Amino acid sequence: MGALDEGHYHAEIDNEVSFELGFESQPETLAIQDAVRVLLQGLGEDINREGIKKTPFRVAKALRQGTRGYKQKVNDIVHGALFPEAGLEGGSGQAGGVGGLVIVRDLDLFSYCESCLLPFQVKCHVGYVPSGKRVVGLSKLSRVADIFAKRLQSPQRLADEICTALQHGIKPTGVAVVLQCMHIHFPNFESAFLDSTSQGWVKITATSGSGVFEDENADVWTDFWSLLKFRGISIDNAHHRSSGQSWCPSQSCGMPGQANSAMTNAVNSILKSLGEDPLREELVETPSRFVKWFMNFRNSNLEMKLNGFVRSRIDTRSPSGHGGNFNDGICSELNLSFWSQCEHHLLPFQGVVHVGYHSSDGVNPVGRPLVQSVVHFYGFKLQVQERVTRQIAETVSSFLGEDIIVVVEANHTCMISRGIEKFGSNTATFAVLGRFSTDPVARAKFLQSLPDSCSARR
Numbered sequence: 001m002g003a004l005d006e007g008h009y010h011a012e013i014d015n016e017v018s019f020e021l022g023f024e025s026q027p028e029t030l031a032i033q034d035a036v037r038v039l040l041q042g043l044g045e046d047i048n049r050e051g052i053k054k055t056p057f058r059v060a061k062a063l064r065q066g067t068r069g070y071k072q073k074v075n076d077i078v079h080g081a082l083f084p085e086a087g088l089e090g091g092s093g094q095a096g097g098v099g100g101l102v103i104v105r106d107l108d109l110f111s112y113c114e115s116c117l118l119p120f121q122v123k124c125h126v127g128y129v130p131s132g133k134r135v136v137g138l139s140k141l142s143r144v145a146d147i148f149a150k151r152l153q154s155p156q157r158l159a160d161e162i163c164t165a166l167q168h169g170i171k172p173t174g175v176a177v178v179l180q181c182m183h184i185h186f187p188n189f190e191s192a193f194l195d196s197t198s199q200g201w202v203k204i205t206a207t208s209g210s211g212v213f214e215d216e217n218a219d220v221w222t223d224f225w226s227l228l229k230f231r232g233i234s235i236d237n238a239h240h241r242s243s244g245q246s247w248c249p250s251q252s253c254g255m256p257g258q259a260n261s262a263m264t265n266a267v268n269s270i271l272k273s274l275g276e277d278p279l280r281e282e283l284v285e286t287p288s289r290f291v292k293w294f295m296n297f298r299n300s301n302l303e304m305k306l307n308g309f310v311r312s313r314i315d316t317r318s319p320s321g322h323g324g325n326f327n328d329g330i331c332s333e334l335n336l337s338f339w340s341q342c343e344h345h346l347l348p349f350q351g352v353v354h355v356g357y358h359s360s361d362g363v364n365p366v367g368r369p370l371v372q373s374v375v376h377f378y379g380f381k382l383q384v385q386e387r388v389t390r391q392i393a394e395t396v397s398s399f400l401g402e403d404i405i406v407v408v409e410a411n412h413t414c415m416i417s418r419g420i421e422k423f424g425s426n427t428a429t430f431a432v433l434g435r436f437s438t439d440p441v442a443r444a445k446f447l448q449s450l451p452d453s454c455s456a457r458r
């Protein structure tokens with residue numbers, strides 16, 4: 001196996017290098033960059049603005065690397081990676097290279113949703129029953145799964161494609177694939193103001209089986225689920241092929257309305273550049289769905305609206321002085337829901353915001369909904385987390401007083417679905433104004449009041 005594995009290793013490294021070398025001038029990369037410029041202009045952005053000047057290139061890089069599976073072949077990975085391993089010597093039973101179940105659990109992958117083009121996370125578990133006294137190198141199971149994850153997918157299609165590819169590549173007695181998929185909730189500017197609960201993730205478990213796993217009720221599935229149960233995984237919410245319904249939250253937003261045709265054409269061009277057929281049934285509505293959610297982040301004149309709103313509230317609020325012990329008057333609005341769009345990669349980041357302020361009578365003079373509105377006003381546009389944190393702090397200080405502390409905790413899709421692939425990472429940013437910037441005890445009092453587990457980390 002050693003020699004063969006080494007050969008494959010070098011082949012893969014070579015592929016990666018040539019992809020990187022020619023990448024910048026390849027027609028597909030240039031076409032995606034042009035399309036991203038059209039999308040940014042559709043949002044009302046200045047494409048030469050410092051923060052987003054490099055965004056077309058970053059998006060092209062992220063999308064092409066994130067869908068590199070279209071260019072990879074299963075045979076290149078599996079062929080030659082099988083090696084002999086004896087089965088049970090005499091007696092009855094199954095073990096080793098004949099009938100001994102092998103499972104690789106907890107492979108972290110990400111894929112792109114074919115309905116809305118947002119990335120989704122996948123925890124992948126693969127099992128197979130060897131036959132013919134041959135087993136496959138464990139890393140190959142993960143590599144094959146990744147080939148299909150790095151395409152535009154739905155969970156069931158992804159599970160089926162991994163399963164079929166492994167069945168053909170290894171020719172074992174059977175293959176089982178279980179995928180736990182998590183899709184970010186659909187960003188919606190309008191409904192976020194009405195319903196702050198559309199946070200967190202849509203979760204689904206998709207399964208696929210071939211050979212001895214073809215029958216969902218077979219004993220071998222029971223063994224497989226039992227081995228997964230040690231990892232806290234249960235069959236309860238497993239998605240069966242027959243249900244056929246899309247899991248993507250964009251589908252439940254109704255049919256897309258009239259979308260900007262230059263923008264939908266741009267998305268069509270991206271699909272083609274990635275190696276997809278925009279006429280594939282599941283992709284036909286994708287450009288208009290994408291444009292619909294993307295337009296939630298248009299650069300409209302939100303500050304002006306907000307300023308009018310805030311000014312009228314300021315006139316009616318009761319002044320709050322600093323009498324007594326400052327720390328006794330620390331108040332907070334915790335777990336305000338937060339949605340934004342990373343201006344570097346055009347990917348969502350989502351989480352919660354905590355706002356601390358001082359009030360001698362312990363009363364929020366404008367109420368929580370206004371603070372929540374401020375969070376949404378600054379969230380729903382192309383942002384970086386540090387900027388949105390500062391903007392929230394500055395704005396709430398105009399009605400909650402000059403002593404303000406703001407913590408934003410968010411999951412960045414761009415930390416998962418590209419480059420470094422840091423699954424489960426979470427970013428916290430911090431802004432302090434007035435007394436909170438000079439008084440560590442006041443800061444500590446507020447920070448200690450933050451909930452341990454909040455939706456940003458779920």
Ligand SMILES: Nc1nc2c(ncn2[C@@H]2O[C@H](COP(=O)(O)OP(=O)(O)OP(=O)(O)O)[C@@H](O)[C@H]2O)c(=O)[nH]1
Pocket residue numbers: 054058061342343344383384385386412414418419420
């Ligand atoms: N500070 C900050 N950085 C962010 C935010 N959102 C995304 N980023 C980072 O923006 C950077 C963009 O860096 P580049 O090196 O130009 O782009 P890239 O090649 O796509 O990034 P990497 O693959 O991570 O090296 C990355 O480090 C991202 O993690 C944010 O809200 N705040």
Ligand SMILES: [Zn+2]
Pocket residue numbers: 113114115116117118183248249250
């Ligand atoms: Zn989706």
